[in-house]
Amino acid sequence: MQDIAGYKSIALDIAQRIVSGEFGVRSKISGRSLLASQYHVSPETIRKSINLLKEEDIVSVSQGKEIIVISDQRALDYLTKNNYLKTVYSLKQDLENLLEQKKEIDHKFEKVISGIINFSDRLQNLKPYHPIEINVSESSHVVGKTIGNLEFWQQTGATIIALRRGTDISISPGPHVILRENDVLIVVGDGQVHQRTTQFINQQ
Template sequence: MSMQEISGYKSIALDIAQRIVSGEFPVQSKLSGRSLLAGQYHVSPETIRKAMGLLKDENIVFVSQGKEIIVISDQKAYEYITRNNYLKSAYSLKQDLQQLLLEKKKLDGKFEKLLTGIIEASDRMKNLKPYHPEEITIHEESHVVGKTIGALQFWQNTGATIIALRRGADITISPGPHVILREHDVLVAVGDEKMYQRTEQFINKNSENHL
Protein backbone atom coordinates (compact mmCIF):
# COMPACT_ATOMS: atom_id res chain seq x y z
CA MET A 1 0.00 0.00 0.00
CA SER A 2 1.44 3.39 -1.01
CA MET A 3 1.96 6.28 1.40
CA GLN A 4 -0.51 8.30 -0.67
CA GLU A 5 -3.24 5.68 -0.11
CA ILE A 6 -2.55 5.58 3.64
CA SER A 7 -2.62 9.37 3.80
CA GLY A 8 -5.84 9.40 1.76
CA TYR A 9 -8.00 7.13 3.89
CA LYS A 10 -6.52 8.43 7.16
CA SER A 11 -7.35 11.98 6.09
CA ILE A 12 -10.91 10.90 5.28
CA ALA A 13 -11.24 9.12 8.64
CA LEU A 14 -10.07 12.26 10.42
CA ASP A 15 -12.43 14.40 8.41
CA ILE A 16 -15.44 12.21 9.18
CA ALA A 17 -14.43 12.25 12.86
CA GLN A 18 -14.39 16.04 12.70
CA ARG A 19 -17.88 16.03 11.16
CA ILE A 20 -19.03 13.79 14.01
CA VAL A 21 -17.58 16.18 16.59
CA SER A 22 -19.21 19.18 14.89
CA GLY A 23 -22.60 17.48 15.11
CA GLU A 24 -23.05 17.04 11.38
CA PHE A 25 -23.10 13.29 12.03
CA PRO A 26 -24.70 12.91 15.50
CA VAL A 27 -24.34 9.85 17.71
CA GLN A 28 -26.67 6.99 16.64
CA SER A 29 -26.98 8.44 13.15
CA LYS A 30 -26.29 6.26 10.15
CA LEU A 31 -23.62 7.39 7.76
CA SER A 32 -24.27 7.28 4.05
CA GLY A 33 -23.26 4.14 2.24
CA ARG A 34 -19.69 3.69 1.13
CA SER A 35 -20.57 4.58 -2.45
CA LEU A 36 -22.12 7.89 -1.42
CA LEU A 37 -19.20 8.75 0.85
CA ALA A 38 -16.84 7.76 -1.94
CA GLY A 39 -18.67 10.22 -4.19
CA GLN A 40 -18.36 12.99 -1.62
CA TYR A 41 -14.64 12.50 -1.19
CA HIS A 42 -13.97 11.51 -4.81
CA VAL A 43 -12.26 8.27 -3.84
CA SER A 44 -13.02 4.59 -4.31
CA PRO A 45 -15.42 2.67 -2.00
CA GLU A 46 -12.38 0.64 -0.92
CA THR A 47 -10.71 3.79 0.42
CA ILE A 48 -13.90 4.60 2.36
CA ARG A 49 -13.93 1.02 3.71
CA LYS A 50 -10.40 1.49 5.06
CA ALA A 51 -11.31 4.85 6.59
CA MET A 52 -14.32 3.26 8.31
CA GLY A 53 -12.01 0.50 9.54
CA LEU A 54 -9.87 3.10 11.30
CA LEU A 55 -12.92 4.70 12.92
CA LYS A 56 -14.25 1.29 13.94
CA ASP A 57 -10.91 0.43 15.59
CA GLU A 58 -11.17 3.69 17.54
CA ASN A 59 -14.73 2.80 18.70
CA ILE A 60 -16.09 5.86 16.89
CA VAL A 61 -18.39 3.96 14.55
CA PHE A 62 -19.95 0.53 14.44
CA VAL A 63 -20.00 -1.36 11.16
CA SER A 64 -22.59 -4.11 11.03
CA GLN A 65 -22.30 -7.25 8.95
CA GLY A 66 -24.78 -5.65 6.58
CA LYS A 67 -22.19 -2.90 6.10
CA GLU A 68 -24.34 -0.35 7.93
CA ILE A 69 -22.22 2.38 9.53
CA ILE A 70 -23.52 3.89 12.80
CA VAL A 71 -21.88 6.67 14.83
CA ILE A 72 -21.41 5.49 18.43
CA SER A 73 -19.13 8.06 20.11
CA ASP A 74 -18.45 11.73 19.50
CA GLN A 75 -16.08 11.77 22.51
CA LYS A 76 -13.89 9.11 20.91
CA ALA A 77 -14.01 11.10 17.68
CA TYR A 78 -12.80 14.19 19.53
CA GLU A 79 -9.96 12.24 21.17
CA TYR A 80 -9.02 10.80 17.79
CA ILE A 81 -8.73 14.12 15.97
CA THR A 82 -6.94 15.71 18.95
CA ARG A 83 -4.43 12.88 19.11
CA ASN A 84 -3.71 13.21 15.41
CA ASN A 85 -3.40 17.00 15.43
CA TYR A 86 -6.13 17.10 12.84
CA LEU A 87 -6.21 19.90 10.35
CA LYS A 88 -9.37 20.24 8.34
CA SER A 89 -9.31 18.55 4.97
CA ALA A 90 -10.18 20.17 1.67
CA TYR A 91 -13.66 18.66 1.91
CA SER A 92 -14.41 20.21 5.30
CA LEU A 93 -12.96 23.52 4.18
CA LYS A 94 -15.14 23.36 1.08
CA GLN A 95 -18.20 22.67 3.25
CA ASP A 96 -17.31 25.60 5.48
CA LEU A 97 -16.84 27.80 2.44
CA GLN A 98 -20.22 26.81 1.04
CA GLN A 99 -21.86 27.58 4.38
CA LEU A 100 -20.13 30.96 4.55
CA LEU A 101 -21.15 31.76 0.98
CA LEU A 102 -24.74 30.89 1.84
CA GLU A 103 -24.62 33.14 4.90
CA LYS A 104 -22.97 35.87 2.84
CA LYS A 105 -25.76 35.64 0.25
CA LYS A 106 -28.36 36.07 3.00
CA LEU A 107 -26.44 38.99 4.49
CA ASP A 108 -26.03 40.58 1.05
CA GLY A 109 -29.79 40.34 0.61
CA LYS A 110 -30.42 41.97 3.98
CA PHE A 111 -27.77 44.62 3.27
CA GLU A 112 -29.30 45.44 -0.11
CA LYS A 113 -32.77 45.70 1.42
CA LEU A 114 -31.48 47.93 4.22
CA LEU A 115 -29.51 50.10 1.80
CA THR A 116 -32.57 50.50 -0.43
CA GLY A 117 -34.59 51.52 2.63
CA ILE A 118 -31.98 54.09 3.63
CA ILE A 119 -31.86 55.54 0.11
CA GLU A 120 -35.64 55.74 -0.11
CA ALA A 121 -35.87 57.34 3.34
CA SER A 122 -33.13 59.82 2.40
CA ASP A 123 -34.95 60.70 -0.82
CA ARG A 124 -38.17 61.26 1.10
CA MET A 125 -36.41 63.49 3.59
CA LYS A 126 -34.72 65.37 0.74
CA ASN A 127 -38.05 65.92 -0.96
CA LEU A 128 -39.69 67.04 2.26
CA LYS A 129 -36.93 69.41 3.26
CA PRO A 130 -38.24 72.44 1.30
CA TYR A 131 -41.77 71.69 2.48
CA HIS A 132 -41.51 72.39 6.19
CA PRO A 133 -44.83 73.65 7.60
CA GLU A 134 -45.38 77.41 7.87
CA GLU A 135 -48.10 79.29 9.79
CA ILE A 136 -49.90 82.23 8.20
CA THR A 137 -52.40 84.28 10.21
CA ILE A 138 -55.38 85.79 8.40
CA HIS A 139 -55.72 89.50 9.20
CA GLU A 140 -59.18 90.97 9.76
CA GLU A 141 -58.98 93.15 6.61
CA SER A 142 -57.96 90.22 4.39
CA HIS A 143 -60.01 89.60 1.27
CA VAL A 144 -60.15 85.85 2.10
CA VAL A 145 -62.34 86.40 5.16
CA GLY A 146 -65.77 84.90 4.58
CA LYS A 147 -64.67 82.90 1.55
CA THR A 148 -64.15 79.17 1.16
CA ILE A 149 -60.79 77.59 0.48
CA GLY A 150 -62.15 76.17 -2.78
CA ALA A 151 -63.50 79.52 -4.02
CA LEU A 152 -60.12 81.13 -3.41
CA GLN A 153 -58.38 78.54 -5.61
CA PHE A 154 -55.83 78.49 -2.85
CA TRP A 155 -53.30 76.06 -4.30
CA GLN A 156 -53.49 77.59 -7.79
CA ASN A 157 -52.77 81.06 -6.39
CA THR A 158 -50.11 80.16 -3.84
CA GLY A 159 -48.67 76.72 -4.58
CA ALA A 160 -49.31 75.95 -0.92
CA THR A 161 -51.12 72.94 0.50
CA ILE A 162 -53.10 73.61 3.67
CA ILE A 163 -52.44 70.74 6.09
CA ALA A 164 -54.23 72.24 9.10
CA LEU A 165 -56.34 75.19 10.21
CA ARG A 166 -56.09 76.56 13.74
CA ARG A 167 -59.06 78.55 14.98
CA GLY A 168 -58.62 79.56 18.59
CA ALA A 169 -58.13 76.33 20.53
CA ASP A 170 -59.57 74.18 17.73
CA ILE A 171 -57.47 72.55 15.06
CA THR A 172 -58.84 71.08 11.84
CA ILE A 173 -56.53 68.69 10.03
CA SER A 174 -56.55 68.97 6.23
CA PRO A 175 -59.55 71.32 5.96
CA GLY A 176 -61.73 70.73 2.89
CA PRO A 177 -62.58 73.18 0.08
CA HIS A 178 -65.91 74.16 1.67
CA VAL A 179 -64.36 75.50 4.88
CA ILE A 180 -65.03 79.25 5.25
CA LEU A 181 -62.03 81.26 6.42
CA ARG A 182 -62.35 83.79 9.23
CA GLU A 183 -60.21 86.58 10.59
CA HIS A 184 -57.44 85.45 12.93
CA ASP A 185 -57.55 81.90 11.54
CA VAL A 186 -54.07 80.41 11.34
CA LEU A 187 -53.33 78.32 8.26
CA VAL A 188 -50.62 75.68 8.51
CA ALA A 189 -49.33 75.09 5.00
CA VAL A 190 -46.48 73.41 3.16
CA GLY A 191 -44.84 74.21 -0.15
CA ASP A 192 -41.54 75.19 -1.69
CA GLU A 193 -39.10 77.70 -0.25
CA LYS A 194 -41.11 80.68 -1.59
CA MET A 195 -44.46 79.36 -0.42
CA TYR A 196 -44.67 81.49 2.72
CA GLN A 197 -44.01 84.75 0.88
CA ARG A 198 -46.56 84.00 -1.85
CA THR A 199 -49.22 82.83 0.61
CA GLU A 200 -48.74 85.76 2.97
CA GLN A 201 -49.05 88.21 0.09
CA PHE A 202 -52.13 86.46 -1.30
CA ILE A 203 -53.96 86.11 2.01
CA ASN A 204 -53.23 89.45 3.55
CA LYS A 205 -53.98 91.69 0.64
CA ASN A 206 -56.89 93.68 1.98
CA SER A 207 -60.30 93.58 0.39
CA GLU A 208 -59.97 96.99 -1.26
CA ASN A 209 -56.63 96.19 -2.92
CA HIS A 210 -57.94 92.87 -4.12
CA LEU A 211 -60.95 94.41 -5.84
Protein backbone atom coordinates (compact mmCIF):
# COMPACT_ATOMS: atom_id res chain seq x y z
CA MET A 1 0.00 0.00 0.00
CA GLN A 2 2.88 2.33 -0.66
CA ASP A 3 1.27 3.91 -3.73
CA ILE A 4 -0.79 7.11 -3.83
CA ALA A 5 -4.07 5.22 -3.48
CA GLY A 6 -2.70 3.25 -0.50
CA TYR A 7 -3.61 5.73 2.19
CA LYS A 8 -7.12 6.02 0.76
CA SER A 9 -7.51 2.24 0.93
CA ILE A 10 -6.33 2.28 4.56
CA ALA A 11 -8.81 5.07 5.41
CA LEU A 12 -11.63 2.98 3.91
CA ASP A 13 -10.50 -0.09 5.83
CA ILE A 14 -10.41 1.83 9.13
CA ALA A 15 -13.88 3.24 8.35
CA GLN A 16 -15.09 -0.32 7.74
CA ARG A 17 -13.63 -1.39 11.10
CA ILE A 18 -15.49 1.48 12.75
CA VAL A 19 -18.79 0.51 11.10
CA SER A 20 -18.31 -3.15 12.09
CA GLY A 21 -17.85 -2.10 15.72
CA GLU A 22 -14.21 -3.10 16.02
CA PHE A 23 -13.46 0.54 16.80
CA GLY A 24 -16.38 1.87 18.84
CA VAL A 25 -17.54 5.47 19.00
CA ARG A 26 -15.49 7.51 21.51
CA SER A 27 -12.86 4.78 21.63
CA LYS A 28 -9.20 5.39 20.92
CA ILE A 29 -7.61 3.89 17.86
CA SER A 30 -4.06 2.60 18.13
CA GLY A 31 -1.35 5.19 17.50
CA ARG A 32 0.11 5.85 14.09
CA SER A 33 3.16 3.69 14.68
CA LEU A 34 1.07 0.67 15.61
CA LEU A 35 -1.31 1.24 12.69
CA ALA A 36 1.71 1.60 10.39
CA SER A 37 2.94 -1.74 11.64
CA GLN A 38 -0.47 -3.34 11.13
CA TYR A 39 -0.79 -2.08 7.55
CA HIS A 40 2.92 -2.44 6.72
CA VAL A 41 3.24 1.19 5.65
CA SER A 42 5.06 4.26 6.89
CA PRO A 43 3.66 6.48 9.69
CA GLU A 44 3.34 9.23 7.05
CA THR A 45 0.92 7.08 5.05
CA ILE A 46 -1.12 6.49 8.21
CA ARG A 47 -1.11 10.24 8.89
CA LYS A 48 -2.64 10.85 5.46
CA SER A 49 -5.25 8.15 6.07
CA ILE A 50 -6.25 9.60 9.43
CA ASN A 51 -6.42 13.09 7.93
CA LEU A 52 -8.95 11.82 5.38
CA LEU A 53 -11.10 10.42 8.17
CA LYS A 54 -10.67 13.62 10.18
CA GLU A 55 -11.84 15.72 7.21
CA GLU A 56 -14.97 13.54 7.08
CA ASP A 57 -15.55 14.07 10.86
CA ILE A 58 -15.20 10.35 11.46
CA VAL A 59 -12.30 10.70 13.91
CA SER A 60 -10.69 13.48 15.85
CA VAL A 61 -6.99 13.87 16.58
CA SER A 62 -5.91 15.50 19.85
CA GLN A 63 -2.76 17.54 20.30
CA GLY A 64 -1.28 14.48 21.89
CA LYS A 65 -2.07 12.77 18.59
CA GLU A 66 -4.63 10.45 20.09
CA ILE A 67 -7.05 9.19 17.44
CA ILE A 68 -10.63 9.03 18.72
CA VAL A 69 -13.68 7.71 16.85
CA ILE A 70 -16.46 10.30 16.85
CA SER A 71 -19.04 8.95 14.38
CA ASP A 72 -19.83 5.51 12.99
CA GLN A 73 -22.65 6.99 10.87
CA ARG A 74 -20.24 9.27 9.04
CA ALA A 75 -17.95 6.26 8.59
CA LEU A 76 -20.86 4.45 6.93
CA ASP A 77 -21.59 7.50 4.77
CA TYR A 78 -17.93 7.61 3.76
CA LEU A 79 -17.98 3.95 2.73
CA THR A 80 -21.23 4.40 0.85
CA LYS A 81 -19.88 7.40 -1.01
CA ASN A 82 -16.74 5.57 -2.04
CA ASN A 83 -18.65 2.48 -3.10
CA TYR A 84 -20.73 4.76 -5.33
CA LEU A 85 -17.57 6.28 -6.77
CA LYS A 86 -16.27 2.78 -7.36
CA THR A 87 -19.48 1.97 -9.24
CA VAL A 88 -19.06 5.08 -11.39
CA TYR A 89 -15.48 4.01 -12.13
CA SER A 90 -16.70 0.53 -13.10
CA LEU A 91 -19.28 2.05 -15.45
CA LYS A 92 -16.55 4.19 -16.97
CA GLN A 93 -14.49 1.06 -17.58
CA ASP A 94 -17.50 -0.65 -19.17
CA LEU A 95 -18.05 2.35 -21.42
CA GLU A 96 -14.42 2.33 -22.52
CA ASN A 97 -14.66 -1.39 -23.33
CA LEU A 98 -17.83 -0.81 -25.35
CA LEU A 99 -16.16 1.99 -27.29
CA GLU A 100 -13.28 -0.34 -28.11
CA GLN A 101 -15.74 -2.97 -29.32
CA LYS A 102 -17.50 -0.31 -31.42
CA LYS A 103 -14.18 0.60 -33.03
CA GLU A 104 -13.63 -3.03 -33.95
CA ILE A 105 -17.14 -3.31 -35.41
CA ASP A 106 -16.69 -0.06 -37.36
CA HIS A 107 -13.38 -1.37 -38.71
CA LYS A 108 -15.00 -4.61 -39.86
CA PHE A 109 -17.86 -2.63 -41.40
CA GLU A 110 -15.38 -0.48 -43.34
CA LYS A 111 -13.66 -3.62 -44.63
CA VAL A 112 -16.98 -5.01 -45.86
CA ILE A 113 -17.83 -1.70 -47.54
CA SER A 114 -14.38 -1.59 -49.16
CA GLY A 115 -14.90 -5.13 -50.41
CA ILE A 116 -18.21 -4.22 -51.99
CA ILE A 117 -16.72 -1.11 -53.56
CA ASN A 118 -13.81 -3.10 -54.98
CA PHE A 119 -16.23 -5.73 -56.23
CA SER A 120 -18.34 -3.00 -57.82
CA ASP A 121 -15.28 -1.37 -59.36
CA ARG A 122 -14.40 -4.65 -61.06
CA LEU A 123 -17.95 -5.06 -62.29
CA GLN A 124 -17.88 -1.58 -63.76
CA ASN A 125 -15.21 -2.79 -66.17
CA LEU A 126 -17.39 -5.69 -67.26
CA LYS A 127 -19.92 -4.14 -69.58
CA PRO A 128 -22.87 -4.05 -69.68
CA TYR A 129 -22.82 -4.19 -65.84
CA HIS A 130 -23.07 -0.94 -63.86
CA PRO A 131 -23.41 -1.24 -60.03
CA ILE A 132 -25.89 1.23 -58.59
CA GLU A 133 -27.56 1.89 -55.26
CA ILE A 134 -31.33 2.03 -54.97
CA ASN A 135 -33.07 3.28 -51.81
CA VAL A 136 -36.34 1.66 -50.76
CA SER A 137 -38.75 4.36 -49.58
CA GLU A 138 -41.34 3.67 -46.90
CA SER A 139 -44.13 4.13 -49.45
CA SER A 140 -42.69 1.62 -51.92
CA HIS A 141 -44.85 -1.37 -52.81
CA VAL A 142 -41.87 -3.70 -52.30
CA VAL A 143 -41.82 -3.11 -48.52
CA GLY A 144 -42.81 -6.30 -46.69
CA LYS A 145 -42.39 -8.51 -49.76
CA THR A 146 -39.67 -11.04 -50.54
CA ILE A 147 -37.24 -10.64 -53.39
CA GLY A 148 -38.55 -13.88 -54.86
CA ASN A 149 -42.23 -12.90 -54.70
CA LEU A 150 -41.44 -9.60 -56.40
CA GLU A 151 -39.77 -11.46 -59.29
CA PHE A 152 -37.17 -8.75 -58.96
CA TRP A 153 -34.84 -9.87 -61.73
CA GLN A 154 -37.69 -10.63 -64.15
CA GLN A 155 -39.23 -7.20 -63.55
CA THR A 156 -36.06 -5.11 -63.70
CA GLY A 157 -33.23 -7.13 -65.22
CA ALA A 158 -31.23 -6.17 -62.12
CA THR A 159 -29.25 -8.59 -59.99
CA ILE A 160 -29.05 -7.69 -56.30
CA ILE A 161 -25.41 -8.18 -55.22
CA ALA A 162 -25.80 -6.68 -51.74
CA LEU A 163 -28.37 -5.25 -49.34
CA ARG A 164 -27.49 -2.63 -46.73
CA ARG A 165 -29.83 -2.31 -43.76
CA GLY A 166 -28.59 0.21 -41.25
CA THR A 167 -25.11 -0.99 -40.29
CA ASP A 168 -25.73 -4.54 -41.53
CA ILE A 169 -24.77 -5.71 -44.99
CA SER A 170 -25.95 -8.89 -46.69
CA ILE A 171 -24.00 -10.11 -49.69
CA SER A 172 -26.10 -11.72 -52.45
CA PRO A 173 -29.37 -11.79 -50.46
CA GLY A 174 -31.53 -14.76 -51.35
CA PRO A 175 -35.09 -14.81 -52.72
CA HIS A 176 -36.61 -15.26 -49.25
CA VAL A 177 -35.25 -11.94 -47.89
CA ILE A 178 -38.07 -9.53 -47.04
CA LEU A 179 -37.41 -5.93 -48.11
CA ARG A 180 -37.96 -3.14 -45.61
CA GLU A 181 -38.23 0.62 -45.79
CA ASN A 182 -34.88 2.44 -45.97
CA ASP A 183 -33.11 -0.66 -47.29
CA VAL A 184 -30.38 0.15 -49.81
CA LEU A 185 -30.08 -2.31 -52.69
CA ILE A 186 -26.83 -2.54 -54.61
CA VAL A 187 -27.67 -3.95 -58.01
CA VAL A 188 -25.98 -4.57 -61.36
CA GLY A 189 -27.39 -4.72 -64.85
CA ASP A 190 -27.25 -3.10 -68.24
CA GLY A 191 -27.23 0.60 -69.04
CA GLN A 192 -30.97 0.95 -68.43
CA VAL A 193 -31.06 -0.91 -65.12
CA HIS A 194 -31.10 2.24 -62.99
CA GLN A 195 -34.18 3.64 -64.67
CA ARG A 196 -36.07 0.34 -64.71
CA THR A 197 -35.23 -0.54 -61.13
CA THR A 198 -36.04 2.93 -59.80
CA GLN A 199 -39.39 2.91 -61.54
CA PHE A 200 -40.16 -0.56 -60.21
CA ILE A 201 -39.14 0.29 -56.64
CA ASN A 202 -41.06 3.58 -56.61
CA GLN A 203 -44.36 2.02 -57.61
CA GLN A 204 -46.91 2.45 -54.83
